[in-house]
Amino acid sequence: MAAGNTGEQARQEQFERGMKVLDEINPAVGGTVLTALADISPELGHQVVAWGFGEIYSRPELAPRDRQLVTLGMLTALGGCEPQLEVHVNTALNVGLTPTEIVEALLHSAGYCGFPRALNATFVAKKVFAERGLLPVAGQ
Amino acid sequence: MAAGNTGEQARQEQFERGMKVLDEINPAVGGTVLTALADISPELGHQVVAWGFGEIYSRPELAPRDRQLVTLGMLTALGGCEPQLEVHVNTALNVGLTPTEIVEALLHSAGYCGFPRALNATFVAKKVFAERGLLPVAGQ
Amino acid sequence: MAAGNTGEQARQEQFERGMKVLDEINPAVGGTVLTALADISPELGHQVVAWGFGEIYSRPELAPRDRQLVTLGMLTALGGCEPQLEVHVNTALNVGLTPTEIVEALLHSAGYCGFPRALNATFVAKKVFAERGLLPVAGQ
């Protein structure tokens, strides 16, 4: 692997901090991403973990639950990020958002991104909720 | 279902007006969307029908054929909305746009959104036209 | 004004509920939007208020603070929505998000939308914070 620019020890510590964050919020995903990227771009895998989670996500200025609300909004608005949205709906559930809150966030998104993006995101949530035995969503 | 904010009777009337619009322009789609959303976000299904079609689409200020031209442009430009584009190519045919006009609208889109979006949309149209026995498109 | 499709009384009640929500979360904005749209598209102004706020935002399934986190994410990701972002940064402050949380949400967005979008959104927040005497952001 081409060495990153950060000194090797700091680089490793940052990566381990990222993996620790991921283990808390979504234990399955870190290893999966790293494995999928291992033969094509291990550096991208490293940076997702080390920078995205070890450097940014782990900052205490915003709670994981709040980060996931922002992330659900972004991924819904971007479109074409269904694989990432699936990961983040799972994470959202793991850090304390209820199915009802997630569904409502996606309903809320319709006014800002339109119905097509809201529908696509909601069907991703449906897939995740089904896998976790959370359907039907209570109170809907 | 969590009650919406509009009074229940008005809410029901708005929904029924939306279903009536959908029955005229694309009879299959209303029920399909509602069923797909029933256990995850029936409120989103309600709002697509009641607000999107009962409140907005049914306004007489723009004809359905013209709305579909705007919609084809938007969904092509947004990208990643292939499921919705499939619905709306069907609707476009139902409200009087010819296959030639639809194909030309998507060719026209290339200059504004680029070829990749235009190609993706055209292949959605091809799928719909094939299902309806409209291929090859006459005059192309 | 072309009558909307909802019965006039329900339409009026929905609008008043939306204005009441706006008065609670951002008193300045409802009147401003309605005035700006009065001679071009009063119906769009009506629907922003009546549907966006009276029908959707007022639902209890997601707290205003949480809605604003989703909205900050969406508007940052969409790009080109600086006027709306300015309104929603103000609203975010009004419903209880701290300047530090808002700034962190926008830092967080960099990993999902890239630095250019994150920077544009942060400079909008800077404008709002300056107007409200909130600079420098404590703890940054």
Add this chain to the structure above:
Amino acid sequence: MAAGNTGEQARQEQFERGMKVLDEINPAVGGTVLTALADISPELGHQVVAWGFGEIYSRPELAPRDRQLVTLGMLTALGGCEPQLEVHVNTALNVGLTPTEIVEALLHSAGYCGFPRALNATFVAKKVFAERGLLPVAGQ
């Protein structure tokens, strides 16, 4: 100017056909774009006119009025294209869309692109309508 790849005579004929189309639908814009691009990218100016209008827009398969509906949808959905939207709202009026139809197309767009894009586009239309003495929009 670097010669384009099409033979010079065909290239010139295509350009003249594009200018003729522009003279019919929006006489001011062709010269303005060419002048603005003259010292930076005259080839881009040539291609907008020659390909965009001489090759595509001039095709009879879709009427100018219908092309403008598609274009209004695309530019609204893309966002950040306010200068082009201003040109195309003017063109839309020139080829027979009424102010009411244009305003309704942008209201319609809210359900597909969300309110922020619909608002931005409507304020561009307001600027154009004001310049042409078309405010307030009748029947709104």
Add this chain to the structure above:
Amino acid sequence: MAAGNTGEQARQEQFERGMKVLDEINPAVGGTVLTALADISPELGHQVVAWGFGEIYSRPELAPRDRQLVTLGMLTALGGCEPQLEVHVNTALNVGLTPTEIVEALLHSAGYCGFPRALNATFVAKKVFAERGLLPVAGQ
């Protein structure tokens, strides 16, 4: 086929120049696109080849290798263009970009478009590299 607006001989020459370019940079793709579009929008197929490659790509002002770097950036940023990205990763390899350079361009994109777009594009590159026996990428 509806005749294009360019004189038939010039039109044919432009098309042949486009096919010649495509034969040099990606021999498989021209025919595939034309065949896929033959019964729905042969004119779109013609314009991709004749204008996109015969008129623009063939200009000497930017080398094919450099065009592919720009194109990789655009398709990654747009999102939802995986089929086109697959074609252009292949083309990029054909015109001299190394697997390492392509992978690095996509890592670089994370800072401008965010990780989700960078990941989606990298997985498209992985598919192409796998088909061409280029995994694992050396030096990664």
Add this chain to the structure above:
Amino acid sequence: MAAGNTGEQARQEQFERGMKVLDEINPAVGGTVLTALADISPELGHQVVAWGFGEIYSRPELAPRDRQLVTLGMLTALGGCEPQLEVHVNTALNVGLTPTEIVEALLHSAGYCGFPRALNATFVAKKVFAERGLLPVAGQ
């Protein structure tokens, strides 16, 4: 300033490496961004420099000139990133892209993102070229 997660010394080294890269490719921009963000989000400023340039841009796997081609493509495609595009057109010139190559890259972008995005980007380039006395572009 809230301490980042990377150990303070490594954090500082990464930042200095980023400033060194920026001093080589665009000496004006690092300080400007840091100053503009100082009272609102110094951490965002830090990460742009330390991660964006110290960690990613400085990697030898892709030359600065090539990175700028990718970046021009991304910023053009994203839209609404005119301030960043202005910075990166300047950087592109600084690392060896000629005005003709930049203009051609933006002409090339029209086929992938459409004319509106290509035009907006070209007018940003025009502004930069004018400031640097590079107009008219030779050979155009």
